[in-house]
Amino acid sequence: MSSSERESAGISSRSRFEHTAEDSGNPKRNADLSVENQNWIRWFRQTSPYINANRGKRLVIALSGDALDHENLIDIVHDVAMLNSLGVKIVLVFGARPQINRALHQAGIDDQVCGKLRVTSARAMPHVLQAAGGLRCQLEALLSAGMANSPMHGASIKVISGNFVMSRPVGVLDGVDYGFTGRVRKVDAHAIQQFLDQQAIVLLPSIGYSLTGEAFNLSYEDVAASVASAIGAHKLIMFSEQGGILDGNGDLIRELSLARAQRLLAQVEGVSPQDALDPECRDLLAFICTACHQGVDRSYVLSFQHEGALLQEMFTRDGLGTMISAQDYEQIRPAKLTDIGGISELLRPLEEQGILIRRSRELLEMEIDKFTVDERDGGIIGCAALYPYPSERIGELACFAVSSRYRRHGRGDTLLQIIEDKARRLKLNRIFALTTQTEHWFRERGFVPASINELPESKRAAYNNQRNSKLFIKML
Numbered sequence: 001m002s003s004s005e006r007e008s009a010g011i012s013s014r015s016r017f018e019h020t021a022e023d024s025g026n027p028k029r030n031a032d033l034s035v036e037n038q039n040w041i042r043w044f045r046q047t048s049p050y051i052n053a054n055r056g057k058r059l060v061i062a063l064s065g066d067a068l069d070h071e072n073l074i075d076i077v078h079d080v081a082m083l084n085s086l087g088v089k090i091v092l093v094f095g096a097r098p099q100i101n102r103a104l105h106q107a108g109i110d111d112q113v114c115g116k117l118r119v120t121s122a123r124a125m126p127h128v129l130q131a132a133g134g135l136r137c138q139l140e141a142l143l144s145a146g147m148a149n150s151p152m153h154g155a156s157i158k159v160i161s162g163n164f165v166m167s168r169p170v171g172v173l174d175g176v177d178y179g180f181t182g183r184v185r186k187v188d189a190h191a192i193q194q195f196l197d198q199q200a201i202v203l204l205p206s207i208g209y210s211l212t213g214e215a216f217n218l219s220y221e222d223v224a225a226s227v228a229s230a231i232g233a234h235k236l237i238m239f240s241e242q243g244g245i246l247d248g249n250g251d252l253i254r255e256l257s258l259a260r261a262q263r264l265l266a267q268v269e270g271v272s273p274q275d276a277l278d279p280e281c282r283d284l285l286a287f288i289c290t291a292c293h294q295g296v297d298r299s300y301v302l303s304f305q306h307e308g309a310l311l312q313e314m315f316t317r318d319g320l321g322t323m324i325s326a327q328d329y330e331q332i333r334p335a336k337l338t339d340i341g342g343i344s345e346l347l348r349p350l351e352e353q354g355i356l357i358r359r360s361r362e363l364l365e366m367e368i369d370k371f372t373v374d375e376r377d378g379g380i381i382g383c384a385a386l387y388p389y390p391s392e393r394i395g396e397l398a399c400f401a402v403s404s405r406y407r408r409h410g411r412g413d414t415l416l417q418i419i420e421d422k423a424r425r426l427k428l429n430r431i432f433a434l435t436t437q438t439e440h441w442f443r444e445r446g447f448v449p450a451s452i453n454e455l456p457e458s459k460r461a462a463y464n465n466q467r468n469s470k471l472f473i474k475m476l
């Protein structure tokens with residue numbers, strides 16, 4: 001980027017990676033900068049698969065009222081703006097509980113909460129609307145920022161808000177009239193989608209409108225989950241105070257399948273704390289489960305206090321908080337001895353076609369710790385093995401297969417990534433594959449052809465010339 005381009009983009013004329021006459025007199029600093037530079041380039045390149053994977057995806061982000069009060073809000077807004085520039089379609093839902101509490105307190109109105117639901121009286125409702133309206137303006141202002149030298153420079157985001165959420169009153173429950181407290185009745189997904197297609201961010205307060213022409217006070221969790229279901233969001237991200245779903249001991253649950261989430265919600269008494277659910281998380285999880293049932297694949301509960309949580313969730317595989325996955329019947333995990341039957345069944349047809357080398361059951365038993373399997377509904381539908389040669393810092397990817405019924409859905413890619421991570425943990429810096437019919441699959445994933453002489457010594461000795469497999473190596 002030239003200096004004039006940089007200036008017009010609002011980037012400081014001396015970036016972190018530029019050398020000046022002053023720097024060039026300092027060889028140590030030059031060396032440091034070049035390492036930093038290289039790391040940055042590597043990091044930036046590694047983000048492209050995530051950028052590609054997220055482009056055009058529909059994302060619902062829900063911010064609790066506490067998140068809006070928190071100092072991290074500005075960073076979250078910057079991250080939302082960045083996702084928008086990268087082509088992610090975003091609906092931003094926000095709550096206003098603490099702000100409403102303060103407004104009611106100042107107005108001297110009793111804040112009536114029954115169970116977990118606020119009773120919204122006719123006297124309280126104007127304050128609810130004022131709080132939600134004020135927050136909406138605050139978020140619109142933040143999303144409109146564009147100062148030079150700020151992450152928002154050049155973002156030029158369009159923000160749309162409107163009557164997209166129809167509601168109905170909660171009514172009278174156990175003799176208590178909840179007044180203007182409502183529930184989501186319907187979401188105008190078509191209208192939201194139209195604005196998302198124009199790359200606008202759709203901003204929704206936890207306020208809904210009824211056919212009688214009234215406004216209702218909704219829970220932001222209800223709005224977020226209902227909107228996510230209605231627009232078929234790929235991901236629903238809830239920023240909450242707990243920073244995740246906690247078990248009965250208060251420990252963070254990192255991953256939950258829909259089935260387990262429902263089991264946790266169904267449990268009442270007599271279970272151990274780690275098999276129970278923190279009561280504060282119950283409602284949140286119930287809304288998320290509804291969204292999962294209605295087609296949202298993945299939901300996340302993240303802490304708004306954790307700097308960069310949103311980016312980490314979207315651009316790395318090491319997310320934070322809790323992930324709730326609708327596809328609970330599939331998991332990729334290290335193999336166990338009981339998987340041998342399933343692995344043999346998967347590999348046998350490929351061995352018969354000469355695509356894979358035959359391995360006896362005994363050998364599989366001995367080498368089971370090398371295997372990773374993809375289990376779906378109790379059956380093995382994919383597997384891969386890593387045979388390390390630690391002294392040469394290289395590993396072999398072998399027995400790599402996905403059942404023909406389940407191919408072309410990225411399972412091969414996922415297995416490969418897991419094998420690469422395993423190899424990195426073992427401090428290997430290359431992996432190789434020997435193949436007769438899958439050359440292009442490997443080449444498209446960064447493997448390069450190599451001479452058989454580059455095989456580890458013991459493997460070279462065992463190389464079967466008749467089979468004439470080709471060798472491909474990938475640097476990690």
Ligand SMILES: CC(C)(COP(=O)(O)OP(=O)(O)OC[C@H]1O[C@@H](n2cnc3c(N)ncnc32)[C@H](O)[C@@H]1OP(=O)(O)O)[C@@H](O)C(=O)NCCC(=O)NCCS
Pocket residue numbers: 350355356400401402403406407408409410411412413414433434435436437438439440441
């Ligand atoms: C290779 C294999 C594991 C990939 O599994 P997968 O879950 O389908 O992989 P992905 O979904 O990540 O990738 C699918 C892509 O790979 C392509 N692909 C599949 N087999 C291929 C091959 N032999 N050569 C080139 N590309 C191939 C598919 O066409 C698809 O691309 P497209 O959707 O763009 O057309 C699977 O095809 C398989 O089990 N093949 C037989 C066993 C094998 O060859 N193993 C490797 C021996 S070393």
